[in-house]
Amino acid sequence: MKTKLKLILSLLTTFSLLTGCDDQFDEINTNKVDPTTLAPSFVMNKAIIDATYLDGFGTLQMLCYEFGIVQQIITPYGSSLAGANYNQNNVSNTPLVWQNFYRNVLKQIVDVVEKTKEDANRTNLYHSARIWKAYAFMILTDTYGDIPYTEAAKGYISEITSPKYDSQEVIYKDILKELDEASAALDATKAIETTDVLYGGNVAKWKKLGYSLMLRAAMRLTKVDPTTARTYVTKAVTGGVMQSNDDNSVMRHTALYNNWIANHLQAREKTNFYLTAPFVNYLKTNNDPRLGSIAVRYVGAKGGPEQVASRASTDPKVQIGMPMGYDNVTVSTPAVLAQYGVASLWDFTQVNLNTVLKLDAPEFHVTHSQTQLLLAEAAVRGWVTGNAADFYAKGIRANMEQMASYDATAAIKEDAIQAYLAAHPFDTARALELINTQYWVSSFLNGPELFANFRRSGFPTLSKNPYPASEITEDFIRRMPYPDSETIVNQQNVNAAIARQGPNTLSTRVWWDKK
Structure with missing residues (x-):
């Protein structure tokens, strides 16, 4: 009799527990933290x-x-x-x-x-x-x-x-x-x-x-x-x-949320990328104060470990851009190093990782400077009212003033801005070249x-990269090819685009890029 009573009580207890669990099943098994929609x-x-x-x-x-x-x-x-x-x-x-x-x-x-x-x-x-x-x-x-x-x-x-x-x-x-x-x-x-x-x-x-x-x-x-x-x-x-x-449309960064170009160059690629000779020479030749904000050279460095603060110079006069058309072997030959007056490839000028490419440096999408320069070109074409020379000067000034947003040490003084503008007046005969070359600098x-x-x-006027193993038929790369993955998963539509646009190569021009 006692055994039967114990069995009955045990069954009632089990049923009660199961019923209780079932009553709260939805509540217990609902994740109240994991969102199902996002604002x-x-x-x-x-x-x-x-x-x-x-x-x-x-x-x-x-x-x-x-x-x-x-x-x-x-x-x-x-x-x-x-x-x-x-x-x-x-x-x-x-x-x-x-x-x-x-x-x-x-x-x-x-x-x-x-x-x-x-x-x-x-x-x-x-x-x-x-x-x-x-x-x-x-x-x-x-x-x-x-x-x-x-x-x-x-x-x-x-x-x-x-x-x-x-x-x-x-x-x-x-x-x-x-x-x-x-x-x-x-x-x-x-x-x-x-x-x-x-x-x-x-x-x-x-x-x-x-x-x-x-x-x-x-x-x-x-x-x-x-x-x-x-x-x-x-x-x-x-x-x-x-x-x-x-x-300006700008993405601001912090020590926690980094500028990813800066992050990459401050880590594994620190000694691998250099400012080019055409860019550095343009800025030097024109006494452009932006060079001092953008560039640094580790003078005399013979290897990555020698790119140290004691060698760092932001003096525009000592900057030497890396020439186009070389690989790491050919640029390191004694003749080339002597020609450019550097100790090694690590001695060429780089982007300054303490100013424009600090980890928290901003990145710009669309700027006042770019906009003013486009207005200058539109004015030259007769599409807007206003003086092209005024738009041009405002575009240059805006970019020079923009340097301060990277770092206080990158800021360009007012007298330097005024001196540059005075020394580089707008020339109607070279209008499109001047405007778009400044756009090139402004969009760095x-x-x-x-x-x-x-x-x-078509500006700035640049010489073709003379590297001997080029795969392009044009003087410059005109577009990026479609990814291989697209050919695999969307082949019919990719082929239709290629038939309309041209070969899927670096040399094919996009619609608005006409000779």
């Missing part, structure tokens, strides 16, 4: 931050290609660092812009656009996201030409896993439309996103960014569609472009924009 404003910030890459390796397309093509920064080393220094296709580095922007920036920004387009309380976030989306697509199409656009970043939203490639002409006309509509629709009387990492929700500054990007996009079309270019230049100026360095460290404006304008 669109946070996703927007991630899209902005990712535009300056996710790690140091992501910057290798700029370091190995864009900076080298425009002859500002070069490495003599090959293997994983081969690129514009040898005019060769390094399939490890040419896809990096594609991978980062499609997998990260556009995936996020398209999501923001989709989630906010019907939300009346978030119209400013929606239109800001449209502006940033246009900026991201500009970088991609400028780099590769025809790309997925109308069907891009919609794998999750619309289950499009093999997006078609749109022609660059179609892409640019839609980018201009998007910038026009979005910039005009921003409204300071409506809700703002104070967590916005770029402008803190300042609608006026987002408008200026939108219209300044419109000016940039319109000027891309100067060779292929000047009528459309002029129309949108006029709209941009009427809408209101950047008026000071306070309007902004790889995609340097590469794009060099092809568009």
Whole structure:
């Protein structure tokens, strides 16, 4: 009898426990910490931050290609660092812009656009996201030409896993439309996103960014569609472009969240990249005070371990840029070292890691300086009112004043700015050359924009890289090839783009890059 009673009590206890667990099952097994959705404003910030890459390796397309093509920064080393220094296709580095922007920036920004387009309380976030989306697509199409656009970043939203490639002409006309509509629709009387990492929700500054990007996009079309270019230049100026360095679109960094170009060069690539002879010589010849902010030379260094503070000099007079056309062996021959007056390849001038490439150095997307210089060219073409010489001087001044944002030691004094402007007046006979050469200096460290404006304008006037094992048929690299992964997963659409645009090589020109 006692045994039966114990069995009954045991069963009742077990049933009670099981019932209790079942009653609280949903609550116990729900993760209250792991989010199921993200606020669109946070996703927007991630899209902005990712535009300056996710790690140091992501910057290798700029370091190995864009900076080298425009002859500002070069490495003599090959293997994983081969690129514009040898005019060769390094399939490890040419896809990096594609991978980062499609997998990260556009995936996020398209999501923001989709989630906010019907939300009346978030119209400013929606239109800001449209502006940033246009900026991201500009970088991609400028780099590769025809790309997925109308069907891009919609794998999750619309289950499009093999997006078609749109022609660059179609892409640019839609980018201009998007910038026009979005910039005009921003409204300071409506809700703002104070967590916005770029402008803190300042609608006026987002408008200026939108219209300044419109000016940039319109000027891309100067060779292929000047009528459309002029129309949108006029709209941009009427809408209101950047008026000071306070309007700059800039990604700020900290000791914890680093500038990834700086991070990479301060670590494994510290002794591998150098300022080029064409860039250093241009700045030296013109007594440009920016050289003292940008450059450092470890005088007499015969190896990486000798690049120490005691040898460091920022004196513009002693800077010696590395010549184009050499590898680490040929540049180290006694004849070459003697010709340039250096002790070794480690004795050439580098980017200063204590100023413009500190770990917390800012990175600029669109600046007041660039905008003023584009206005100077537009004025020369008769597309805007105003004096081209005034825009030109303001553009130079703005970039020189921008140096102070890197570090106090990089700041350029007012008397030096005035002296430079006085010694380099605007010359109408050489207008386009002068403006776009200054744009080259002003866009230092902004790889995609340097590469794009060099092809568009043809300035500065640079000599062909004479490296003997070049793989290109043009004097300069004109675009990046599509990634091999695209050929594997989206072959039909890739082939259609190649048939329309031209061979998938470094020498094929994009639509707006006409001879």
